[in-house]
Amino acid sequence: MTSPAPLLVVGDALLDHDVRGRVERLAPDAPVPVVSGLRRATRPGGAALAAWLAAADGRPVTLVTALGDDPDSACLRGLLAGRVDLVEIPLAGTLSSKTRVLAAGRPLLRLDEGEGRAREGTEPARRAIASARAVLVADYGRGTANVLREALAFVAARVPVAWDPHPRGRPPVPGVRLATPSAAEAHVFAGGAAATGQPEHGSELHTAAQDAGRLVRTWRAATVAVTLGGRGALLSHGETPLLVPSPVTAEGDACGAGDRFAATAAGLLADGELVETAVRKAVHAATRYVAEGGVGSVAVDTTPGGPAARPTDDEPTDDALRTAARVRAAGGTVVAAGGCFDLLHAGHVALLQAARRTGDCLVVCINSDASVRRRKGAGRPLVPEADRIRVLRALECVDAVAVFDEDTPERLLTAIRPHIWAKGGDYARTRLPEASVVQSWGGQVVLFPYLDGRSTTSIAERAALTPPTGTPAQAASGGRRPR
Structure with missing residues (x-):
């Protein structure tokens, strides 16, 4: 069996936290829920999550990202150690992080901290891009892809490049093999033009198809796969799109499902698969990811004094x-x-x-x-x-x-x-x-x-009926040694 090909991930790393608890009452001083029984977990986010998931597929992964001297950057390095190789570029400010507060598996609140941005590209980062066999760009709008844009544009003409764009970032460089925006992201990038004249049926698919076709042309991308959540993905080469449906309806926390989709698709492109095959398998992987707990499989329990702190x-x-x-x-x-x-x-x-x-x-x-x-x-x-x-x-x-x-x-x-x-x-x-x-x-x-004939009860009953072993005197006295 051929080993998975290596993948280079370029993009903005984040540090994510989840605080989970239960809600049984409202606060007496304001109509807000009181969350108790807290459990805390920390995990890689952004491009770091995409890299972590690609490495979980068994492939060698290198992550080019901006990290600093702040505690969150140090924590993220620890989470990735031994799993993902890091090529760091300098970070201005502190690493961005987000904290979700959840009850019964549903988010109640999100807190965003840190506005660090990539300061500049470096020669080691450019060399890593130039020598890559396949690249996934996870652009979360914090500058990593931007300061390395020239190197990414050069490599896109030579090897498969998948680009997972976000509205806070810039569009993909020309020539990417596959761009993977969500339906909402595609609509923003397409300028909202597809929102006019809503059809009576299939409006979501109609809008996604129009947006995808427009983006193939304006981005000069080979293909655009618009992810549709639980419905799957719509793959377009610029004309009639291909709908790749989810195999089942998955219930669960969808946080990170887009990263799972992009990491799977990029890895399969690295392995030499056709885009259509990569997208189909990526839809299945994202569906399975949500059904099996999502980011819960990545998080590390950090509850003070919690089970993770005990032997x-x-x-x-x-x-x-x-x-x-x-x-x-x-x-x-x-x-x-x-x-x-x-x-x-x-x-x-x-x-x-x-x-x-x-x-x-x-x-x-x-x-x-x-x-x-x-x-x-x-x-x-x-x-x-x-x-x-x-x-x-x-x-x-x-x-x-x-x-x-x-x-x-x-x-x-x-x-x-x-x-x-x-x-x-x-x-x-x-x-x-x-x-x-x-x-x-x-x-x-x-x-x-x-x-x-095997059961604990029958074994125990037979043991209770079996005379104790030892000398005849011990047996007569119930196995007790004479004093």
């Missing part, structure tokens, strides 16, 4: 979430299996081995001790939670373990969002309460044959 042995669930996010971002299949796993036996192992063979990682979701007691009775679990985690982690087929306190794992599964939820065949005639949750993001519940 993994004490809080394994964070490790499980990171494992699932890493595999998902790389395009792999995440498999999860659940249960108490009290007194691990051959039936458990057979199920877990079979589940692991269906995907690229296996996350085992186990009931906490309190959850087991509620389900099984006061005498259970026989093996405490920490020991069950340690035994499961020792299995070669298990990549991570997560713990849930509820009676059923719906909330944990929503965080992990596995492609496959594996259960033993003894559930074949039972409606699993978590099935609808798994199916809501396109996941599949799969049953595996169960080994007959």
Whole structure:
């Protein structure tokens, strides 16, 4: 199998933060929601997110961007370290960042800070552009593409260049292979001319088609793909456009979906794919990205004193979430299996081995001790939670373990969002309460044959009936040594 081709990303890096919580009341002094139970996460943004996502596809990625000496620039360098090679140009001011406040997955407020701009191009940056085999420009209007515009115009005549434009930036240089504005961005760049004379049917497609055709001509681009959110993308060479629909309707946080689209399309152009193929696969990748949690797969938990600050042995669930996010971002299949796993036996192992063979990682979701007691009775679990985690982690087929306190794992599964939820065949005639949750993001519940005669209860009962071993005197005294 051919390795993915390297990709150079040029553009404005940002640092993004999410503050998530719950809203249960309004403030007494103003009709505004009170957000409590806060969790904080930080992730690359802008061109840095596009570079991160391209690297997650398994390809070598170099990012040319403006960074400074400010704390946010240092934080972003740390997030990209070991994943993306950096070629830095000087930044005037502090790195731009944005903070979203969300409740129930919906944004309530956004705070923008930092107005840093690229000060000037450098020779190392120009050399990186001149030697690139393919380029993605993510122009967020903060000057990086502008100070390197001459080098980008030169390389666009030689190698595939994809350009993701934003209204605060300048139009693409002439000769780009593919430009990827959203419908709103395309309309702004097209001057709004397509807004006149709205047709009775298909007005969005009609407007996007007119805008795309106009931009192909004014930008002198080979193709323009106007992204239409959940509807897919409209690809135009200047005449009759091609509609590339989304394979499914994806519900979720769409933040970063445009970067996922552009990074996928640019990478495939680097691999030598035709534009039509690159756009089709990019639509599928963006749809999958939204369905599987979006930027949640990129973010690093920074909640003070939160789970990420505790050792993994004490809080394994964070490790499980990171494992699932890493595999998902790389395009792999995440498999999860659940249960108490009290007194691990051959039936458990057979199920877990079979589940692991269906995907690229296996996350085992186990009931906490309190959850087991509620389900099984006061005498259970026989093996405490920490020991069950340690035994499961020792299995070669298990990549991570997560713990849930509820009676059923719906909330944990929503965080992990596995492609496959594996259960033993003894559930074949039972409606699993978590099935609808798994199916809501396109996941599949799969049953595996169960080994007959293996169960924790039967093993425990046999153990209780077995006479204790030792000398006859010890056996007669219940196994106690004579004093």
